[in-house]
Amino acid sequence: xxxxxxxxRPFAFSFAGEGWTLLYLRSSERDREANLFAxxxxxxxxxxxxxxxxxxxxxxxxxxxxxxxxxxxxxxxxGLSGYQxxxxxxxVLLTTCGRVFIHDLAEGRTLPVRLPxxxxxxxxxxxxxxxxxxxxxxxxxxxxxxxxxxRGLKSRITRLTRKGSSLRPNGLAEFxxxxxxxxxxxxxxxxxxxxxxxxxxxxxxLDRFTIANAATPDAPALVAPYPRAGRNNAEVRLFIxxxxxxxxxxxxxxxxxxxxxxxxxxxxxxxPTVLLQARDQRSQxxxxxxxxxxxxxxxxxxxxxxxxxxxxSTPWWLSDGSYLWASESxxxxxxxxxxxxxxxxxxxxxxxxxxxxxxxxxxxxVDERRGWVWFTGGPDPTEQHLWRARLxxxxxxxxxxREGGHHEAAFCPRGDRFVLVRASLASLPEAHLHxxxxxxxxxxxxxxxxxxxxxxxxxxxxxxxxxxxxxxxxFHAAIIRPRRFDPAQRYPVILYVYGGPGVRVxxxxxxxxxxxxxxxxxxxxxxxxxxxxxxxxxxxxxxxIRLRLGDVPLADQVAGLTALGAHYPELDLDRVGIYGWSFGxxxxxxxxxxxxxxxxxxxxxxxxxDWSYYDTHYTERYLGLPQEEPExxxxxxxxxxxRNLQIPLLLVHGIADDNVYFAHTLRLADALFxxxxxxxxxxxxxLTHQLSDPKVREALYERMVKFMGDVLW
Numbered sequence: 001x002x003x004x005x006x007x008x009r010p011f012a013f014s015f016a017g018e019g020w021t022l023l024y025l026r027s028s029e030r031d032r033e034a035n036l037f038a039x040x041x042x043x044x045x046x047x048x049x050x051x052x053x054x055x056x057x058x059x060x061x062x063x064x065x066x067x068x069x070x071x072x073x074x075x076x077x078x079g080l081s082g083y084q085x086x087x088x089x090x091x092v093l094l095t096t097c098g099r100v101f102i103h104d105l106a107e108g109r110t111l112p113v114r115l116p117x118x119x120x121x122x123x124x125x126x127x128x129x130x131x132x133x134x135x136x137x138x139x140x141x142x143x144x145x146x147x148x149x150x151r152g153l154k155s156r157i158t159r160l161t162r163k164g165s166s167l168r169p170n171g172l173a174e175f176x177x178x179x180x181x182x183x184x185x186x187x188x189x190x191x192x193x194x195x196x197x198x199x200x201x202x203x204x205x206l207d208r209f210t211i212a213n214a215a216t217p218d219a220p221a222l223v224a225p226y227p228r229a230g231r232n233n234a235e236v237r238l239f240i241x242x243x244x245x246x247x248x249x250x251x252x253x254x255x256x257x258x259x260x261x262x263x264x265x266x267x268x269x270x271x272p273t274v275l276l277q278a279r280d281q282r283s284q285x286x287x288x289x290x291x292x293x294x295x296x297x298x299x300x301x302x303x304x305x306x307x308x309x310x311x312x313s314t315p316w317w318l319s320d321g322s323y324l325w326a327s328e329s330x331x332x333x334x335x336x337x338x339x340x341x342x343x344x345x346x347x348x349x350x351x352x353x354x355x356x357x358x359x360x361x362x363x364x365x366v367d368e369r370r371g372w373v374w375f376t377g378g379p380d381p382t383e384q385h386l387w388r389a390r391l392x393x394x395x396x397x398x399x400x401x402r403e404g405g406h407h408e409a410a411f412c413p414r415g416d417r418f419v420l421v422r423a424s425l426a427s428l429p430e431a432h433l434h435x436x437x438x439x440x441x442x443x444x445x446x447x448x449x450x451x452x453x454x455x456x457x458x459x460x461x462x463x464x465x466x467x468x469x470x471x472x473x474x475f476h477a478a479i480i481r482p483r484r485f486d487p488a489q490r491y492p493v494i495l496y497v498y499g500g501p502g503v504r505v506x507x508x509x510x511x512x513x514x515x516x517x518x519x520x521x522x523x524x525x526x527x528x529x530x531x532x533x534x535x536x537x538x539x540x541x542x543x544x545i546r547l548r549l550g551d552v553p554l555a556d557q558v559a560g561l562t563a564l565g566a567h568y569p570e571l572d573l574d575r576v577g578i579y580g581w582s583f584g585x586x587x588x589x590x591x592x593x594x595x596x597x598x599x600x601x602x603x604x605x606x607x608x609x610d611w612s613y614y615d616t617h618y619t620e621r622y623l624g625l626p627q628e629e630p631e632x633x634x635x636x637x638x639x640x641x642x643r644n645l646q647i648p649l650l651l652v653h654g655i656a657d658d659n660v661y662f663a664h665t666l667r668l669a670d671a672l673f674x675x676x677x678x679x680x681x682x683x684x685x686x687l688t689h690q691l692s693d694p695k696v697r698e699a700l701y702e703r704m705v706k707f708m709g710d711v712l713w
Contacts (some may be wrong), residue, residue, distance in 0.1 A: 007032065008430050010451050012082060013087060013419045016105055017089035019087060019412025022419065022433065022452070023049070025080060032694070033079035036097065037254055038105070038395065039451060041417070041433065046452040050110050050680065052096040060097035065121035065135075071658065072178040076692040086129030088247040089413075093125035100689065102145065102153060112152035116141055121172060122185060126193035130712040131243065133171075133196055134185060138164030140171035140187055140198050140242045143497040147631060160245050162198065169226060170289055171198045174619035176227055176617040179659060182312050191268045195291065197240050197251075201260065205232040209663075211656055223656065229612050229619035232627040234260045238274065241304045242293050249294040260617065262310050267317035273299070273603030276313075279479060281307045281621050286315070286325075302327060306543040307621045313363040324353065324363060324373070332356035332538040335363060335375065353393045358373035359536070366391070366435075367415035374400075374418075376407060379402075381536025382466060382476050383508045384408070386420060398680055406509045418449065422534045423509040425464050444473060461510040462517035467529075470609040476506040479528035480516040481570070491525040492575035492712035495561060495599075497591075499531055499553040500544065500583030500620060506530050523713065524706050527564060530612050531556025547629060549611070549622055550636035554590050558598055579603035580662060582689065585652075586638065592649045601711040603650045605702045606657060609638040609664040618680055650707045680707070 004076070004600045008029035012145055015022055022039040035051040038323045039258040052060060053433035063069065066081070075081050084093040092103040094110070102193045103110040116136060123134040134156070139161045150356045161170040171188040182565045187198035206225035227233045238251035238261065251274070258276035262284065266272045272289040283303045287296040302308055312328040314335070318324070321341045335354035353373055361377035361384060378399070382405045389397040405424025412418065416436060423429040431451035467477040482491070497517060505512070505528045516526040530536075532552050533545035545552045557578075565573040578599045580588040585607035592602035608614050611633055612626045626633045635642055649672075653665040665681070672679050682703065684696060691697050 013410035015412035031079050034077040063098040063119050065119050084125045088125040091129040096599040097125050114152050124530045128193040133172040137644050138169040165202045180617040183225050188266050200237045202235040211687050216531045227616045251294045253296050284308050308547045328539045330356045333360045335360050358397050364409050365411035367385050441620050462513040464513050471567045473560040475529045475531050478506050480520045480526040482520045490572040492526045493571050494526045495578040496528040497580040497587050498584040499587045501533050504530050504534050529560040547632040575712045576599040581605035601648045601708045605652045609668040611636050639671045642671040643675045649679040652682045654684040657689045659689040
């Protein structure tokens, strides 16, 4: 059973220097170790740069800091988890198992940086490539890289902060920043490599959550501060300090009004900027920081009656001091050009570059020389295309990628060439190199330059029907039938569900449905659909779930499934099972408890049972504070409905999960047991939220198919 057909496919692309060298990570198709490669664009020749095994002279073990970082960034591959280029594109920083290495692209050699031993966290190369900043023992340090010796590159260490501890770390992003805001850094280099902006975090007032492995009772338990909904958050302060450890200034703002530090930037040629959010996430301000005094000046403010999403790819600062900003203020994501006042602050004017109806998703590249803005998105949320717009907003955006599917792009700094990665229902991800001046509409395939792949030919692809929204109750859906489908028969149905905010499961990419096809080949039809609350269909569609997590997502899944059954007679809606993971696990358990008239069996993986035990930034965005919205929390709580269970329910959870803690499933299991209801529980020993072990995933899916099949067949 093959669960991952993306092995061997390149990712994490970066162009070095003038763009004639392309760097990327990839594994082979036979193992899960991601290694660094370089492609010589002129010669169209790939060469290996580094592997973790070679750097360590054997297999290594990630530090606890690296393990947590991989978990927060959802990295499932082994080996190198990333790399970083210097601003001139000559040096590459590599980190693995607590050791730091520098690869010189011109000289073609990799050397270790001689640093203190210990739990190094988030090493970051300075823009000039001459220094490495890192966190050690919860304090921020800088190493100035010296000459090469037989043992590696010498370094001179300066400790910038003191008295850091697990509850008061310096230079590390707090839990909700990493898990919910996509902010994984806790310090940022100045463009001239002479200063650092860093966060100092006080977690002493947070609740303590414990992870203990009952299978190894002699091992110490992990106790971590956790920002539980309605309770205390971490208190974050920001400082700017010189690399000598002097001239420290604190960044000043009202931390009580704006406690969340959502995004930090230090753009080239400009001052640091910070995006700050209110606790209820209905307001946010974007401020500029004076590096000398720490004073902040507001650039603009946004408000939303439900909540404000944080956009990952903007702001994007331009050379004239203006910036591009993505906002949903006009009903859907759009891209705007902001012109701040040079002295008093505040918004002078804004101009729409990509209008709401274009389906803006992510800003990919800005070419000021040509006056172009490149972005991904499109009006169909099941696909993603590469588009180009005029920076002056004077013309309608032009779609560049022509074939259907999901497209991602990475540009060289000058914008002369780019890598386009395409996946579709008819193909696995393929990367091609393009020149921007070849044509307005860039064809895929033979006219492009294929990035080398490992392994032999492509595997057999899933057979997926993307269902029109009109046939699925107004929602986007997909149907995966058995390969030996007989249209004269009626089949039991498995509904794969996520159904929660921030995630779309219906996408025009084959590798999303590999497991679904494997399940379908056991004699099922697998269905999946995106209801309200999922992104890509405008602000109102997404925010319909506010205060209604226990109502709207489940109602939409049932409505969509019912509409599909009316249109496709091969779906036997008297035999329906449901399964999901994380929010999908919550929704599967909720379906088992509230809709036994529709679902006959359910598998719930890592469900949030009680939202008052989940984190602040996620939970309060959709449910508010439990003290203010007790009825919304009661309706969304699985424990409210445990006496209603009438169908077979399988609960699965990793006991080392530090996102949705195992306590959720234990509390649900205890309530079901006390209510006299029957269920099964599979604890996954030593496993976390993302189940990166392929053997465990294979065994789990085998168990799930048998569990549901015993009821539905």
